[in-house]
Amino acid sequence: MADFTMPSLGADMDEGTLVEWLVGPGDTVTKGDVVAVVETAKSTIEVECFDSGTVGALLVEPGTTVPVGTRMAVIDSGAEPPAPAPAPAPAPAKATAPTSELQTAPGHATTPTRDAVSTPLVRHLAEQKGIDLSSVHGSGKGGRITRSDVEHTPAERPHRVKASPLARRLALSSGVDLSALRGTGRGGTIRAEDVRAATAAPASRTVESREAARPPSATAEPAYPARAAIAALMSRANRDIPHYYLSTTIDLAVAMAWMRDRNASRPVAERLVPAALLLKSVALAARQVPELNGYWKEEAFVPSPAVRLGVAVSLRGGGLVAPALANADTMPLPELMATLKGLVSRARSGRLRASETADPTLTVTNLGDQGVEAVFGVIYPPQVALVGLGRVTERPVAVDGMLTVHPTVTATLAADHRASDGATGARLLTAIDRLLQRPEEL
Amino acid sequence: MNRDEALVLIKEVLTDVVPGADAAALAPDENFRDNLEMDSLDFLNFIEALSERTGLALPESDYPALNTLDGCADYVTSRTSVK
DSSP, X not given: OEEEEOOOOSTTOOEEEEEEESOOTTOEEOTTOEEEXXXXXXXXXXEXXXXXXXXXXXXXXXXXXXXXXXXXXXXXXXXXXXXXXXXXXXXXXXXXXXXXXXXXXXXXXXXXXXXTTBOHHHHHHHHHHTOOGGGSOOOSGGGOBOHHHHHTSOOOGGGSOOBOHHHHHHHHHHTOOGGGSOOOSGGGOBOHHHHHHHHHSGGGOOSOOHHHHSOTTGGGSTTOHHHHHXXXXXXXXXXXXXXXXXXXXXXXXXXXXXXXXXHHTSOGGGOOOHHHHXXXXXXXXXXXXXGGSEEEETTEEEEOSSOEEXXXXXXXXXXXXXOEEETTTTSOHHHHHHHHHHHHHXXXXXXXXXXXXXXXXXXXXXXXXXXXXXXXXOOOTTBSEEEXXXXXXXXXXXXXXXXXXXXXXXXXXXXXXXXXXXXXXXXXXXXXXXXXXXXXXX | OOHHHHHHHHHHHHHHHSTTOOGGGSOTTSOHHHHTTOOHHHHHHHHHXXXXXXXXXXXXXXXXXXXXXXXXXXXXXXXXXXX
16 A cells, blocks of 8 residues: 655645546556646646555545645555446536545546546547547446557547647646637637637536636736746745856857767757757766755755756746756766757646656756847755856857857856855856867767 | 648648747748747757658758748758659
8 A cells, every 4th residue: 555645846846736637546557657637836747656556545636735745545556456446426526625535536527528438547648649539449347448448549640639738738727628629729729718718618617727717818917826936936045045156158169060960960850959968068067066966955065966957948928847857967968858858848738747847956047049148047946056058159269369250158157155166166167168078978 | 842832831830849829920031930939949849840741851951941931931842842
């Protein structure tokens, strides 16, 4: 027996809202499976389970906000799976129901229009693959569609519903079936307004969510929860952390030439972008200057043995998340590039995994393509440093006493004066510069 | 592929890569990377999808020609009708 609890998805998280269960009682889960979707103040995150076994009781209903550490489900790691889940309760549960109330099949509460023969996990899988479940033959008990039925069904390629990320989030939190909506955007893309219109219709409104209750212009308002969460965290950082700032301009001629050369012989899918080289060099530099890689805890600096590089990703429509690239220092460059692509796209579609949000040890903010030369950031507590990277731009540089034009980048460091001083910070920036002069070793 | 077909395809790819993008509102000679606030990863996704749909290799040295709808359409039209 194991408990599945509300995880801490970042240093600043106290509570989270369960958006959806992707499993139901009786489902078999393996460690690492995504079992629930949780919304924090900053984003929607897919949460994996840390145990293998059979899902027992689900203790928290979708729509409920609970503190970190709250028991949300029981996972039975014993051999015998319990009897199949009883028929789902027809009445959808209210979001405000007490958390102690046991629910047998909460997944159905969010999408009452779907048939009862598929579990949320299966539906999720089908949605990801763009498969219409009504066309899948169920091989499980009573015609139940199992995970392997879906896995063995070829995806119908362009069937995936076209919807904006905000629309997806709204649909998810308000229990609207996207595939049943008609999009009014370009090419039939479903926009947030379409989802709101659907939630306004009483018949399809099942779970009252914070998103749905928000006025249409929510993203533009200062009350946007992500903005409030960022504001609170950054105010704390500015108040508590004595920052110092350093800046240096790095010549990227060698690195860019190497990258261009390498990319020329590769298909698009294997090409690198400058950000990948920059991130890798920061990660390696962090290993060389461990005084800046770790946490400030209880009046002391605690270095981290591993480098988990936080990557600040700006979200369309506002907001910011900083998921972590685990082992960025030891990961080969092509893998880092692939991971980065996945991380950014999942961050923007509100589909980050819990394991990707767990405490970074050093964050990089890369405003690379937005045209600024340098960015001086605010440290993300409890970290002690933040590296800012500006745009890769052509600048005049002196080489061997001659003036020439090279691609360059301005790297900055904001660091915590309680944990280090300028000389240490300078070593980090110098290390980044040195590493970028030997791109083939990254 | 003729130019009109190419344009339709390019707009489709853009809307796939940047959800909610209004490709119809883009001026033909406007830099859509700027207009749609695409970062280098978004642009790479666009190039990847365009390469997949057209079968063209789209080398990095040709990226500067692929910033506008006109540029993309000319590029795709000229390369796909040669054979």
